[in-house]
Amino acid sequence: MKERIPDILAYMQASVTQDITVEQVANHFGYSKYHFSREFKRLTGFSAADYLSSLKVEFAKQALLRHEHSVTHSGYDAGYSSIGTFSTTFTRKTGLSPREYKQQVEALYSVAKKCEETDATVIGHHEAPLASETSRCLVSVHYPEGYQAGVTFVGLFHSPIPNHRPVVGVALTKKHTHLFEHIPNGTYYLLACSIEKTFNPMRYFVLDDCLRGRVQHQVRFPQDHNQAFTITLREALPEDPPIVVNVLKLLADSLKNRNA
Structure with a gap:
């Protein structure tokens, strides 16, 4: 098969x-x-x-x-x-x-443009586990030559289809690396997608042609604690699953919680 x-x-x-x-x-x-x-x-x-x-x-x-x-x-x-x-x-x-x-297209698009002025925004979705039950890892993102990233989203997901909130994630703008901390121990898929700098709001919501990448094997914690991973972004392939999760809604919620 x-x-x-x-x-x-x-x-x-x-x-x-x-x-x-x-x-x-x-x-x-x-x-x-x-x-x-x-x-x-x-x-x-x-x-x-x-x-x-x-x-x-x-x-x-x-x-x-x-x-x-x-x-x-x-x-x-x-x-x-x-x-x-x-x-x-x-x-x-x-x-x-x-x-x-x-x-909410226009409102969430404004959030993305404001985010582009920062270094990184952490997106979390886990109940704070005990420190002894968490891990960390370093992730580096590589872009094609000449590509101008607007916002790059990287996250740990339960499935290779990003159609749910990540366990923990980050929105990167000016940085290409991020140290994920407080990762609940478990098995995940490390996925990334990048939206090129644009003034077209639709590009932030319909992500069928954005760059994407992943670590090919599942990452497991605590086994992969303190490991460094590299994700090389590429153009979408016909067999790639759709990026369904609303990344800008995740970003907006994280900023709201941080400022609460």
Whole structure:
């Protein structure tokens, strides 16, 4: 099945506007649902259901923002038969309801531009564990020659699909390295994406063509305590999972909590 993953991902992407199920995808490629689901997650690191759901949310984001569709039309366009299900899923993965997402573009874009004047903003999402149960690591980000980064987001996630809040993250602007501290011990994926300097607010919300990168293996703490990791950013590939999480909402929430 490994050699068929690119074709499977392409088929799921092409079917995103349909109310397609994992079982239908499995049948299309001649697998049972159980075998397909097990092998798909083993080979990609994420479940087929989560991937399909994230594709739909990403499609709806683009319908809302790029094409200025209504919330109802965006949900139907993304293959949802129930607008209630669409709204619930969208909110869970982005942190905002579809209507809020559309309304807060300008305000969150202003947050990003202000952030570009600072060195780094830490984005945290964990209940403060005991010091004896935390670790740290150093992360360095490498950019293509000539690239002008606006904001670069780096985070530790539970899945290689960034469709949820990171356990801990950072928004980098003028720095290329960051020392993550107080990382709860566990197993994570170290992911990064970068938004080039721009005056187009949409580029901060629809991240399909932004640079991205990751540490290819899972990072494990405390085993990787005090380790240094390098992420080399590159252009998006067709098989890359969508970046669904609303990075600017995470940034705004972190700044609000810090100033509270």
